[in-house]
Amino acid sequence: MDHCEECGFSYDLSTARQAGPAIRVAVEEMADILRNAKDLAIRTRPDVWSPLEYACHVRDVLLVQRERALSARRIENPSCPPMGRDERVDHDGYAEQTPEDVARQATDAAQLFTNVLDRLGDSDWARSLVYNFPEPTERSLEWLAVHTLHEVRHHLRDIRGQLA
Template identity: 55%
Template sequence: MEWEECAECGFVYDLGDAASAARSARELAAEVAWLLRADGPDLRTRPRQGVWSPLEYGCHLRDVFLVQRERLLAARRAGWDGGRLELAPMGRQERVENDGYASQDPQDVARQLCDAALLFGGVLDRLDAGDWAREVVYPFPEPAPRSLAWVALHTVHEAQHHLMDIRRQLG
């Protein structure tokens, strides 16, 4: 699959854009962090049942960058032996409660988010042509073989999509 598109936010999975994923991740993280640092808005309240608060989205995005970084590093360690590394789910829903997303300090989350994007981007900056094509079995939304280029783009999609989610809530 060369590309797919998110019907809600318009993000297009164009594998040709993977090389710019590190820069995009850093820029999107900086935008989310700016919103989390803003004075005044209610960052902790969920707008309705089943929808995360802006702070919870920020925490989730921070953790996405960290988990994706570890997944990329694991894929590189696994070598290129023809097999595919099966990635474990990140436990996205469980983390909200288990890590206390709603009780975290927005200033801390903003800083951590930017640091996580830098770490994620640092790994992307070191991938070579063979690494981008390397495949893993990605667990979401259903287990499927995906290239590391797709993983990089999916991470940027998460950032773009959740930035949109936060902006909707903050007006």
């Protein structure tokens, strides 16, 4: 994917080194919403996650992406299994979680992931992994950083749209 038609995000790998700070800013905005909005567990449609469920997903994406980045630094071209995003909604009880807890956890997850990005050296950004969603494709850590920023911004947009 080079461009997300739904949210307008364009994948520009030259911005990978700025992804960490941008992720922290977006997750802090999401955390503020979780701390202040009401009725976060309500789905506006049965086929769309609630704001709380999207926030849990963002938290888990950040944690999974951190592990993927760490794997790519220590293993040559590791294969990253899909995270099971849809199953996690039920398996982890996203809708029953406390918004304040998710806000704290998402902020911590953003810090953990971006700490890994902050520690990448020039040659590390080109290290690769096999990203298995939607189909197996070799990707660089630059792409992983930009893709993770897309995930965060896209789902922050989803959360805002549900609360509007």
